[in-house]
Amino acid sequence: MEMPAPDARILSRKAQVVQRLLTVLPKDAVIHEEAETRAYECDALTAYRCPPMVAVLPSNTQEVSDVLRICHQEGVPVVPRGSGTSLAGGALPTADCVILGVARLNDVLETDYDNRIIKVQSGRTNLSVTGAVEEEDFFYAPDPSSQLACAIAGNIAMNSGGAHCLKYGVTTNNLLGVTMVMMDGTVVEVGGAHLDAPGLDLLGIICGSEGQLGVVTEATLRILHKPEGARPVLMGFDDNEVAGACVADIIKAGVLPVAIEFMDRPCIEATEKFAKAGYPDCEALLIVEVEGSDAEIDEQLSVIMDIARSHNPVELRESKSPMESAAIWKGRKSAFGAMGQINDYMCLDGTIPVSQLPFVLRRIGEMSKEYGLKVGNVFHAGDGNMHPLILFDANKPGDLELCEAFGADILKLCVEVGGCLTGEHGVGIEKRDLMFDQFNPEDMEAQLKIKDVFDPQWLLNPAKVFPLSVTETRRTPIAAE
Amino acid sequence: MMTLQPRSESDLSEAVASAYAAKTPLEIVGGGTRRTLGGPVQAADTLSTAGLSGITLYEPGALTIVAQAGTPLAEVEAALKAENQRLPFEPMDHRALLGTEGEPTIGGVVAANVSGPRRFQVGACRDSLIGVRYVDGQGTAIKNGGRVMKNVTGYDIVKLMAGSYGTLGVLSEVSFKVLPDTAHSSVLLFEGLSDVDAVACMCAAMATPYEVSGAAHLPVGMDGAPVTMLRLEGFEKSVAYRAGELAKALAHFGTPKVESDPDKTAAGWRYIRDVEAFAGQPGDVWRVSVKPTDGPKVAAAVGAQGVVYDWSGGLVWLLVGEGTDIRPALAGIAGHATLIRASASTRAAIPAFHPEAAPLAKVTAGLRAQFDPAGILNPGRMG
Known part of the structure; x- marks a missing residue:
């Protein structure tokens, strides 16, 4: 994995950059000692590490704007960082960059149940968004596996999904508005508590842009009332192909489960050893969960179980209690840990x-x-x-x-x-x-041109998403003389 | 004046490339039923996508459909219906309201990001759109997204194309995530509520677990009295259960009538979806998007001749006197107002789309310059 060589001209001006950042941030929000910047050397893709030149921890939109304006003037690349849970290296620093961490931006700014929205600062963790509205029986739907730790800022950057998006969609479908700071320090409001865009759907292009178009500091999110209940059914098959056909038949039958999870034999065996969830000895296992009142769940599960039976499952287990539901989910939820044990x-x-x-x-x-x-x-x-x-x-x-x-x-x-x-x-x-395996040069160029508009000097998270060879001329250092 | 009608994406590329070379502006047309949305287009030549027609892929078991942009919407909906599926976002038919004729195309639906009453529950057209192919303003064919419903590979140009009214590129193919059609539908009808109470009732309904998929209010219903409509969809027993629970939860707004006749409920939601109340009525039509509880404030501030609330109050349709700019009256209410129906002279005088704040307008202009450097795609339509 190649990263661009650090720009010596930027490194030589580290003291000046730090000095300027200290004029707009409190002392404890500017981290520049080598021993301390190491804390930001990687995200959850731990195979790659590189301490940044400086890390900053602003506490509000104004401070983010000040930091970006200074970095823009100094020609210093900025790598935004949510909670650092990216599995793709989205927050991996370069040695000449400023890491902009949003961890201190974690307030709830507004909850509005009538209009079904919550407005939060972007460093707030995914699960604590739900935590803020739980007492009124509401929740925020996107639920990435890292939801205990991951920040809304990172969710927006990566357009995160989760186990329940078949029914509720991913981040982009649940995001109504953002306050975003552009690389030159300009603060923009995109969207809000209302639906749809007045012109081009800028929110749609911002979500999933991996921190390359701007730094989101506040977000207005759709919240939903919790379902009355949810219940899973577990089914085991002796053939992956049959399990796959069963999934297609369930979908075709007009039932929309909230989740359909699939595990294959190596994974089943590993989780059995690790979590002892009592999973059957089989080639493929499905966990299908539906929501609603007890009667509604019964009705949907009876349709689903009839379909499953028609595919001769080696096991078909409907949960009869919260304890049994937990047991069904236990193996699935510990699957990553179980594989990590091996x-x-x-x-x-x-x-x-x-x-x-x-x-x-x-x-x-x-x-x-x-x-x-x-x-x-x-x-x-x-x-x-x-x-x-x-x-x-x-x-x-x-x-x-x-x-x-x-x-x-x-x-x-x-x-x-x-x-x-x-x-x-x-x-x-x-x-x-691998992007050239998905996109031809023209498809890729169309995307690069979008970044040219938002960040003409390619200072925001510049070495990510696109192959370095295609971004090289755009990333040419423009360090201030 | 010339009409170009390419038969393939490569023909389309060639046509746009020639127009780019000659700096000839083009009006992009699908079925032509929404041609008057937006500002008047400053182009003598027309580029029609009607020759790009047909469903290219439909996998009911994967909830995925792919169609060429000029495919009639009716063809897409019929194919889905045959497998008990549907486009989740319930696209509006603009013909009656705008007084246009022709066959709406699926590309036109995407270009205008057309959605209907279910939008506030399942998202807009842009939320179901998972892939696009388009030709940019220089004639280059581009793809983004694809045919899978979870995809974060590169920037989401798919979203940007939805609602760009042909100003960023000419769509050649679109892909959707679809959903199962529902077996049964019931509507709770509350009568006589004031606008404020109706919005309170709809918001209260949305704050329940009963999955309301339509919430609309007509201050003047078909019989002249106010009516508030709440839709429930799903399996029959489930709908009946939820209708009962919802009526209990909303008892302080009155005792609702429950309508379950399939023809009547479908007609009722079509009436809302297509804003039939304003069809053939003199005056201009505006569409205002705000947070639901601000809906009645919008109606009061404008003092319109006619009002229709959808999306729990968050979408306000207004019928006003010809040539009225309602935006000054809405200052201080967050959201945006779009001029939907007016004479060409009004549409030339009042921007159809809500003016953006300066930094966003700069981004928008920058994007358009990148996608369409010669400004030949639907110039004037989005300003």
């Missing part, structure tokens, strides 16, 4: 058309043998968002590279069958060099 792993995030599921799983199995690396699959089957977990040994020379090559082959396969490189984690640096 070895280091790399988690992929490609999406495929649901109809290609059996073929893709078979090919991944074959490739696993070719590469000599084990892989388990656990994913959101309803929307085709796969999460193959490739096991490798970080201490074994060459294993990480082998794992990355295997991962790249799986993602290329996802694209070949009509899917994409990343469904919810983002491109970051991890998938940056």
